[in-house]
Amino acid sequence: MTYLPVYAAVTARVVLALDAAWAVLRYATSGQAPRPYNAVTDRVEAWRDDRRPRPEPVPVPVLAAQLRRLSDQVQRISDSDRPAKALHLRAALLAYDDGLLRACSELGVRPPAGASRGMSREQRFSTESALLASGFAW
Incomplete structure (x- = not known):
């Protein structure tokens, strides 16, 4: 066998x-x-x-204030030497990326290709540039 x-x-x-x-x-x-x-x-x-239910639209001044607060927070964290700085910076950058994408969707600005949650520096820069080119400032 x-x-x-x-x-x-x-x-x-x-x-x-x-x-x-x-x-x-x-x-x-x-x-x-x-x-x-x-x-x-x-x-x-x-x-x-x-x-999922669609989120309610956010007024443009509120979006600008949120992005301003998040960008200030990212800057504060990157300038500090607090414990677990990388973790805090990553969380703040994810929140900032989410705010940028939310602003893009609210304003009808098409984010650059590949821009999604957890963007690279280049993707974040091009998303910010696209928002600034549309006349949105924060």
């Missing part, structure tokens, strides 16, 4: 189980689905976003 077909079937199942476990672990830690599942997760996220 040969055990080769049984061995091959068991090995294939173990490899598939490890691959699935790796994909779940990667999705749980980074939020990035494996490539074959990207289309499914994109549809689920779009469906979830469509079901």
